[in-house]
Amino acid sequence: LIKDKDIVLTHCNAGMLATAGHGTALSIFYExxxxxxxxxxxxDETRPLMQGSRLTMWELMKNGIDATLICDDMAASTIRNKGVTKIIVGADRIARNGDAANKIGTYGLAVLAKYHNIPFYIAAPSSTIDHNIKTGKDIPIEERKREELIYVGAKQTAPIKAKVYNPAFDVTPARLITAIITESGVYDIKGFRRI
Structure with a gap:
């Protein structure tokens, strides 16, 4: 999946700190x-809990991967200006039709990949596939605490009474996903729907 001179963008943490072994999306880099x-x-940093900067960067550096940290809002600019060739992310849940829920911001990256005509991959163990859920519309999305956006660490950065919308995940439609990678292979969406 990774070729020489590839420039890959990843989101959140899908490594050994998130799941067993070397993880899912990050294990592709290690291989x-x-x-x-x-x-x-x-x-990317993966706001608001910063899993990308706190966990993913630590894992990539520990394993000798040439990695650069970016702010979430730099994704589009990085794709265009740094020549990103593909995006590889994990998933927390995958519906029967291939829609995938992952950390908030994943859907936006899939839209960017489509616009820039680069492949967008989901890497997840087959246990992530929920055959009882028909589409992504049926995946429940957790709403997180407002304090995650009002504060950065212990520092208040927004008005204490600010209204907050803070979903933990978003759902990427299958039509934006190039392929889903599991421990049993790489499947385009048509192939995925047959497993």
């Missing part, structure tokens, strides 16, 4: 490095 591939990774 490519083991095979001698030369590539770069841009990891």
């Amino acid at each position: 490519a490095k083991k095979k001698g591939k030369k590539f770069k990774v841009y990891a």
Whole structure:
């Protein structure tokens, strides 16, 4: 999946700190490095809990991956100006039709990938596929505490009475996903619907 000179963007944490072994999306990078591939990774910070900066960057650096941290709002600019060739993210739940729920911001990255004509991959264990859920519309989305947006760490950065909308996840429609990668293979959406 990773070729020499690839420039990959990833979102949130889908590594060993998020799941068993080397993780899902990040394990693809570790395997490519083991095979001698030369590539770069841009990891976004993943607001509001900063899993990209706190966890993903730590894992990538620990494993010797050429990685650069970006702010979430830099994704479009990074894709255009740094020549991103593909986006690889994890998923928390995948519906029967291939719609995938992941950390908030994933859907926006899929839209950017489509606009820039680059592949968008979901990497997740097959246990993430919920055959009881027909489409992404049926995936419940957790609404997180307002304090996550009012404060950055212990520092208040917004008015204490500000209204807050803070969903933890969003759903990426299957039509924006190039392929879903599981431990049993890489499936385009038509192929995925048959597993």
